[in-house]
Amino acid sequence: MKFYFAKRVVNSTLFCIFANQRNYCRNKMAQKKKIKTALVSVFHKDGLDELLKKLHEEGVKFLSTGGTQSFIESLGYDCQKVEDVTTYPSILGGRVKTLHPKIFGGILGRRDNAGDQEQMRQYDIPEIDLVIVDLYPFEQTVASGASEADIIEKIDIGGISLIRAGAKNFKDVVIVPSKAEYQLLLDLLKKKGAETDIEDRRVFAERAFGVSSRYDTAIHEWFEKNK
Numbered sequence: 001m002k003f004y005f006a007k008r009v010v011n012s013t014l015f016c017i018f019a020n021q022r023n024y025c026r027n028k029m030a031q032k033k034k035i036k037t038a039l040v041s042v043f044h045k046d047g048l049d050e051l052l053k054k055l056h057e058e059g060v061k062f063l064s065t066g067g068t069q070s071f072i073e074s075l076g077y078d079c080q081k082v083e084d085v086t087t088y089p090s091i092l093g094g095r096v097k098t099l100h101p102k103i104f105g106g107i108l109g110r111r112d113n114a115g116d117q118e119q120m121r122q123y124d125i126p127e128i129d130l131v132i133v134d135l136y137p138f139e140q141t142v143a144s145g146a147s148e149a150d151i152i153e154k155i156d157i158g159g160i161s162l163i164r165a166g167a168k169n170f171k172d173v174v175i176v177p178s179k180a181e182y183q184l185l186l187d188l189l190k191k192k193g194a195e196t197d198i199e200d201r202r203v204f205a206e207r208a209f210g211v212s213s214r215y216d217t218a219i220h221e222w223f224e225k226n227k
Contacts, residue, residue, distance in 0.1 A: 031198035033172060035129045039082075039107070040064045041098060041159060042134035044179045045071050051132075051186050052077060058194035063128065065090060065097045085126060098158045107131060107165045111172045131166035132176040132185075135159045135211070139218050148226070155219055163208050170205035171198065177208040 038060050042048060045068070052062070052075060062072050062079040072079040083089050086100040098104075106128035110116045120127070136156040146154075166175030174196055176185050181204065188200060 031171075033111075033129060033174075033196055033201070035060050035174060035194040035196065037061045037063060037106075037126060037128050038130035038132060039098070039103070039128050039162070040068050040072065040079075040132045041162060042068050042132060042179070043136055043159075044134045047179055047182045048132075049075055051182050051189075054186055054189045055130075055194070058189060060130070060194055063126075066094065095157065098162060101125070103128070104161070104165050107162070107173055108169050109172075110169065128173065130174045130176070131162050132182075133159045133162050133166075134179045135163075135177075135215055138215065138222075142218075142222055151222070156215070160212055160215060163212050167205040167208035167212075170201040172201075174201050175204050175208045177204070177211040181207055 035055070035058070038055055040048075040052075040062055041064060048071070052072060055062075056077050062077060063082060063085065064072055064079050065082045069079050069081060082098055082100075082103060085106075086102050088100060090097040102123070102125050105120060105123065105125040109120045109125060109127065111127070119125070136154040136159065138151070138154045138156070141151050141154040163175060163177045166173045167177070174185070176182065184204075184207075188196065192200075
């Protein structure tokens with residue numbers, strides 16, 4: 001009886017270990033995300049061409065606006081216009097381009113939330129898996145001695161909102177918040193293809209909030225100095 005009891009305990013322990021390993025593997029698989037659609041909205045395009053080439057090779061579709069869209073198409077890649085998704089053109093001198101529920105819904109929609117998924121279907125909101133942003137050069141514009149009006153126009157609104165949205169939903173979305181991260185994503189694509197782990201996406205999210213924080217701090221300091 002003692003032997004049988006010990007054996008039963010051992011078998012139960014092994015069963016728990018195997019069950020936990022199986023659940024762990026399932027959770028890890030669920031946390032892997034395939035990049036299918038990328039929203040690209042950048043100021044600096046240097047270094048972007050190699051990244052776009054690799055994404056294209058991986059079958060990733062591009063979505064963009066204005067100069068970035070023209071740049072992508074100049075490289076020979078198809079690129080859907082944001083306004084074709086939103087049905088609104090770029091307005092107010094370019095101040096409003098990506099600020100629309102179909103864009104932010106595509107970034108913020110939770111893939112494992114039935115309610116979110118139902119609303120995305122209801123309102124025809126496409127899933128956006130990767131967001132690549134490079135903000136207007138606010139600090140460089142200030143340093144150049146530009147006028148106040150020109151400096152104000154270099155306060156990025158849509159870009160900073162895209163960064164925060166992508167970082168918030170890092171569970172499902174990869175956010176590249178500046179050209180400094182182009183190479184980081186390229187290295188990841190070369191290593192894993194267009195598939196990321198939750199740990200990868202968390203790293204990008206951390207960097208994204210760092211970019212956002214520094215950008216807003218620079219704007220705040222400028223306003224303080226120019227009361």
